Amino acid sequence: MDDRDLALFPFISEASDHVGSLGFSLDRLISSRALDLARIRGKERVIQSISGEIEKTSFSGSEEGPVLSELLSYPFARILVSCIDDPFLTRRYSLAEAVAAYTLLKTRDVEFLSNFGNDFGVDARPSDSYFDINFTDYIKLASSMKDLKWKLVNRKLDHGNVRIAKEEFARLLQEVVRARIHDSLPIDVPEEICDLCAPYLDGIKEILDKRKTEYGAGDFEAVERELFPPCIAHAIANTMAGVNLAHSMRFAMTSFLLTVGMTVDDIINMFNVSPDFDVEKTRYQIEHISGSSGTTYKPPACATMKTYGNCYGEDELCKRIRHPLRYYSMKLWIKKRDEGKVKVQDKVVDPEQK
Amino acid sequence: MNDKTKRFVKSKFQDYYRTAEIHLPPDFTSREWGFILFDEMPEFVMRRHKAFGSSGELHDYLSGMVPAHAYYSVAYYEYPNAPNMKEKNWLSADLIFDLDADHLPGAPKSYADMLEHVKQESLKLYGFLNNDFGFAEEDIHIVFSGGRGYHFHISTPAVRSLGSAERREIVDYVGSTGLEVNRFFGKKGVSGDAGRESAEVFVLPSEDEGGWGGRINRYMVSYLSGIAKQEDSIKILTGFKGIGKKKAEQLIEIFRDERQISLLKNGKMEALSNIPKPFLEALANQAVSEMSASVDEPVTSDVKRLIRLPGSLHGGSGMRVTALSISELETFDPLNDAVVFSDKSVQLKVIKPFSVQMKGNDFVVEPGEGTIEVPEYAAMYLLCRGAAEYGSN
Numbered sequence A: 001m002d003d004r005d006l007a008l009f010p011f012i013s014e015a016s017d018h019v020g021s022l023g024f025s026l027d028r029l030i031s032s033r034a035l036d037l038a039r040i041r042g043k044e045r046v047i048q049s050i051s052g053e054i055e056k057t058s059f060s061g062s063e064e065g066p067v068l069s070e071l072l073s074y075p076f077a078r079i080l081v082s083c084i085d086d087p088f089l090t091r092r093y094s095l096a097e098a099v100a101a102y103t104l105l106k107t108r109d110v111e112f113l114s115n116f117g118n119d120f121g122v123d124a125r126p127s128d129s130y131f132d133i134n135f136t137d138y139i140k141l142a143s144s145m146k147d148l149k150w151k152l153v154n155r156k157l158d159h160g161n162v163r164i165a166k167e168e169f170a171r172l173l174q175e176v177v178r179a180r181i182h183d184s185l186p187i188d189v190p191e192e193i194c195d196l197c198a199p200y201l202d203g204i205k206e207i208l209d210k211r212k213t214e215y216g217a218g219d220f221e222a223v224e225r226e227l228f229p230p231c232i233a234h235a236i237a238n239t240m241a242g243v244n245l246a247h248s249m250r251f252a253m254t255s256f257l258l259t260v261g262m263t264v265d266d267i268i269n270m271f272n273v274s275p276d277f278d279v280e281k282t283r284y285q286i287e288h289i290s291g292s293s294g295t296t297y298k299p300p301a302c303a304t305m306k307t308y309g310n311c312y313g314e315d316e317l318c319k320r321i322r323h324p325l326r327y328y329s330m331k332l333w334i335k336k337r338d339e340g341k342v343k344v345q346d347k348v349v350d351p352e353q354k
Numbered sequence B: 001m002n003d004k005t006k007r008f009v010k011s012k013f014q015d016y017y018r019t020a021e022i023h024l025p026p027d028f029t030s031r032e033w034g035f036i037l038f039d040e041m042p043e044f045v046m047r048r049h050k051a052f053g054s055s056g057e058l059h060d061y062l063s064g065m066v067p068a069h070a071y072y073s074v075a076y077y078e079y080p081n082a083p084n085m086k087e088k089n090w091l092s093a094d095l096i097f098d099l100d101a102d103h104l105p106g107a108p109k110s111y112a113d114m115l116e117h118v119k120q121e122s123l124k125l126y127g128f129l130n131n132d133f134g135f136a137e138e139d140i141h142i143v144f145s146g147g148r149g150y151h152f153h154i155s156t157p158a159v160r161s162l163g164s165a166e167r168r169e170i171v172d173y174v175g176s177t178g179l180e181v182n183r184f185f186g187k188k189g190v191s192g193d194a195g196r197e198s199a200e201v202f203v204l205p206s207e208d209e210g211g212w213g214g215r216i217n218r219y220m221v222s223y224l225s226g227i228a229k230q231e232d233s234i235k236i237l238t239g240f241k242g243i244g245k246k247k248a249e250q251l252i253e254i255f256r257d258e259r260q261i262s263l264l265k266n267g268k269m270e271a272l273s274n275i276p277k278p279f280l281e282a283l284a285n286q287a288v289s290e291m292s293a294s295v296d297e298p299v300t301s302d303v304k305r306l307i308r309l310p311g312s313l314h315g316g317s318g319m320r321v322t323a324l325s326i327s328e329l330e331t332f333d334p335l336n337d338a339v340v341f342s343d344k345s346v347q348l349k350v351i352k353p354f355s356v357q358m359k360g361n362d363f364v365v366e367p368g369e370g371t372i373e374v375p376e377y378a379a380m381y382l383l384c385r386g387a388a389e390y391g392s393n
Helices: A003-008 A013-022 A027-032 A032-050 A065-084 A087-105 A108-116 A133-144 A166-183 A193-194 A199-213 A229-242 A247-259 A264-271 A280-291 A302-307 A324-349 B002-018 B055-065 B113-132 B163-175 B211-229 B234-239 B244-256 B258-265 B276-290 B297-301 B326-332 B378-382
Strands: A122-127 A130-134 A156-158 A161-165 B031-035 B048-051 B067-073 B075-077 B089-095 B097-101 B141-144 B149-153 B188-191 B202-203 B306-308 B323-325 B344-348 B354-358 B361-365 B370-374 B388-390
Touching: A003 A013, A003 A065, A027 A065, A027 A193, A032 A065, A032 A199, A065 A087, A065 A193, A065 A199, A065 B075, A087 A108, A087 A166, A087 A199, A108 A122, A108 A130, A108 A166, A130 A133, A130 A166, A133 A161, A133 A166, A133 B163, A156 B113, A193 A199, A199 B055, A199 B297, A229 A247, A229 A264, A247 A264, A247 A280, A264 A280, A280 A324, A302 B234, A324 B276, B002 B031, B002 B055, B002 B067, B002 B388, B031 B055, B055 B067, B055 B306, B067 B075, B097 B113, B097 B163, B097 B297, B113 B149, B113 B163, B113 B297, B113 B326, B113 B354, B141 B326, B149 B306, B163 B306, B211 B244, B211 B258, B211 B276, B211 B378, B244 B258, B297 B370, B323 B326, B344 B378, B354 B378, B361 B370, B361 B378
Parallel strands: none
Antiparallel strands: A122 A130, A130 A161, A156 A161, B031 B048, B031 B067, B067 B306, B075 B089, B097 B149, B141 B149, B141 B323, B188 B202, B344 B370, B344 B388, B354 B361
16 A cells, blocks of 8 residues: 555554554654644544544645645544543544545455455455455454345355455445454553643543533433434334335434434334335435435424424423433433432342341 | 163263264364263253363263263363353354254154254255355264254364354354345336336346355246146146246246246346246245255354264263264264164163154053063163163062
């Protein structure tokens, strides 16, 4: 890979070797004036990961400076993420880096993807526009994918080789990139280095906190469907029953589900009940709303829902909130509070405590 | 099993183990071993967390302790004899398939029928492992379990590191779980001004395409060309829903025409565009259910399971856990080939009615007949199954 590619895919082994060979000390990375741009870009990577997708440049000029900044911004971004050491941010950041990689990988040729795969121990043999990959590699990559099309049983498997299209391979590589970055974080950063990074960290923390309070849940991983507002619950029930939703309602529901932390695959899986379910079309629609086109969409507020006739089953809590997400975050808060209460009661009747 | 019976069965097992050929698994020193001893039966106490450093140690254990059942772990551990799973430090595991008559749909009448039924499933599984998954014949180790089924062991480096979810994908593949037939077989829209129905063409993968698609093609073409050759082909075909005499004649004409057949084999389905889709779908589904191999999913996905040692004896039947090659499997008759005991006459008292056919002889026994005399091999089977006690009183 040339220097530009290493800067675009800074998480591959060759890129970290390259960074090592440049001989920048940690101190220089943190404080050298010459690396200002790398640090600014590093911070930008993290912020973009919180709010949407990490945007990659295409290095139009012939200058080396931007390439080096882009390359070094990655280790700096990792330092920032490690200093904050918040599981939500780590997940979000790893995913955003991986999605950005996927977007780029899709446009590369089969040889490039094949070499890229090698770095992750995946031996994919290119041929025209597809790959042959050993089934053990394939299931390691694909067994976490929810959509039935990834199941081995639905693939062309011949003498141990699974045939996959180029874009499919790029999508699978997104998963290994995400896993590699996620599993390598946080890195061990000395406290004094984090202190030196404070000017960069403050801005990120603010955006992170805002993002988290906006949407209530401290941990987005466990999505509690029974706590959804009545309008969203109604839309889900309809979708599962095969009733066609109005476009505005489908948008509201999908953007809501994405925001509370469900993945595109989770949502597809949830809706994959009716026989005429079109996975590709649904994926396209959901991915569009999830920001693959560059814009992220937030679910509409209650007023907008009412305007479009999508407000359904308004209850007491609805009267106290102005946004469906607020409904969910309040329900989560109430649930946590109540669970706390239960624990207190348990203690009182605990026979060990007589 | 009373004490006298136990002593007798144990002594016969001991005779066997003195000269038995035991098939040690690869890296046997990294395995955990477990045994169930006669003395503790009928309690099923597993003596586990054992490890052996040499084959001599294992042979000494078998002929000294004479276990009723002998197992080793499919897993390889750093410390196989550590007292708990965490300390053992799991490294990797063989890929295992368990085909057991208990788990198969449909209940065949006799033990022999049951064994034959599960053997057919095993042959299907072998086809998947060899053709689709590309395992070489010498890497697929087939073992008769000594009870009601077969185990398949694969120890190649690539499969050893697979996790549970990944192993489940393999089970789903051979069992057609999650298979979407319409993904392979169905209609493809072609753009045009014609109505939706007429603007769809049937597509099917070609016969040499990998995976279920090619399998379905091969099944359908061979099934229909087989019918077309028969004299009562019209009658068979009109038995299908949606196929009248005219459609049946059409089908027969197509499947008697070598040129049409070779087009169909290549996935070119135009010839069948007049044939009702439900018929073709029913045939595809028939193909899937005929070809699926039904294996016991939890066994494959359990990467720490203990599995019977090939060459040992099954304490619940007295039969040998027998390692087989694929050609041996085809002609294998457990009730003859897995029987290790002699023809010497043994006296028994029957406590449960039982019938079994072994070494070509029928044994039908009833309680209350007083003492009976049967050959040792049948006696061992009846004693191990708990259908009789040893001796004349």
